Amino acid sequence: MPQKLKILIAAAEAAPLAKVGGLGDVIGALPKALAKLNLDVRIIIPFYEAIDRKKYKIGFLKSIIINSDSRTYQQVDLWQTKLPGSAIPVYLIEHDYFKGENIYSSKLNNKIHKLYPCNPDDISKFIFFSLAVIESIKCLDFKPDIIHLNDWHTAPIALYLKSVYQSDNFFNNIKTLLTIHNLANQGITNSGRVNSNNFNSNFPSIKSDLEDGNINFMAQGIINADLINTVSPTYAKEILTKKFGCGLDKMLSKRKNNLFGILNGLDHNFFNPTKDKYLRQRYSLKTLKGKSINKVALQKKLGLPVDKNIAVISLISRLVWQKGVDLVNSELIEAINKPDGSCQFVILGMGEEIYEKKLKLLNKKYTHLVKIQIKFDELLAHLIYAASDIFLMPSRFEPCGLGQMIAMQYGTIPLVYPTGGLIDTVNPLEQNKTSSGHKNEEDGFIFQEFSTKGLSRVLRLALDIYYHDKKKWRSLQINGMKKDFSWENSAKEYLRLYKKIV
């Protein structure tokens, strides 16, 4: 029998053990689909203090010593469990770096907007994790053909393998794929790290990177990984442009023959209204009325006036510039809540202080119309997806986006800005056509003018259909719920890439 292809997926998050956003969802779901394609796939993540070792039955494997810089040797402990609901091994690396309540270190104010700021503690943490992954491989009974890297956090692995470990025969045949989940998250730090972390400052990719006095780990990954992909076909094209390239468009263009776009899928077991344990009432295409039971439960839970007929508009997101949450403001509430189409707004998210503050003020001002929940709450998120009618995703850019896909599975109609993966997943109602001119495949709305006015115009149109054209509304819901966002197709595309690499 031919040997199975061996893939080690290295990442900062893996749902349900450790999740902050879409990265966690992907790492928690893609491996299951890959395993069905007969790959030996395993995951390696940091053992964050917040991970519940009892709940996930995490067992000790062994301790290893790592030479983390030219002087210091550190012990890390390797642990192991299975990805819940599967037989996929998950290795966890324990070290003081991963202590604390949160996965990522505390927030910094985002002054550059287009790029996410990076806390220096995170840089230390993930450089160390990257090194520990490489060193762990020597001690595991599992030598991967490919290490699948995810975002800048594990991109240093590609750099280490091509530079520091190049002379070590053990690693000669190990290849890398870098998946870019968000190009705006780059892991930039000052040049001092190069020496303090055993990198070779004469290595060509480092030498050219250091010309501006900084080292950029996403850039190092882009240059040194064997292949690169991002999480939707449209975003793969967008990042080659100045507008979306976050300063790396030219570098990416040089590797455009090695850059692919593979759409993320959804875990249909976890995000599925017919078997979602978090819902007040489970429902399917045939029992769509169940949505209103969830709506009433949500209204009661949040203290909104109970009305199963009123439209509930939701947004579940990190509260950051990228996500366009600033478009949800008093102007929008006032424009929408005309007598012919009033509605309620429910927002769940956490993020930058400036957005959290503004939303809290909105909550205070429109207490009977708007409920803002500033927290991360998986259970509440599921209930909101099920209970609401329209899901807003006004992202300025969106590598793939999961929220719109989840919403569609729950019969909640997405209203999105057409960018990146939102273009690839939402089939918008053509707003200038009469009802008879529609194609009958539509499952959402888009707004073309990125402003509160642009958003409110389309939101009003959506509400008009919600209140006055039940048949059309139902067909939008049915189209979304029937859509296949399963990982199967995307996993096949990943397999194709893996085969290209080895």
Ligand code: ADP
């Ligand atoms: P990103 O990865 O950029 O944050 P995605 O749309 O790809 O955005 O994925 C976001 C994921 O995180 C979705 O599963 C969404 O439901 C979830 N999520 C975001 N914010 C919260 C929150 N405050 N509470 C619970 N789930 C959240």
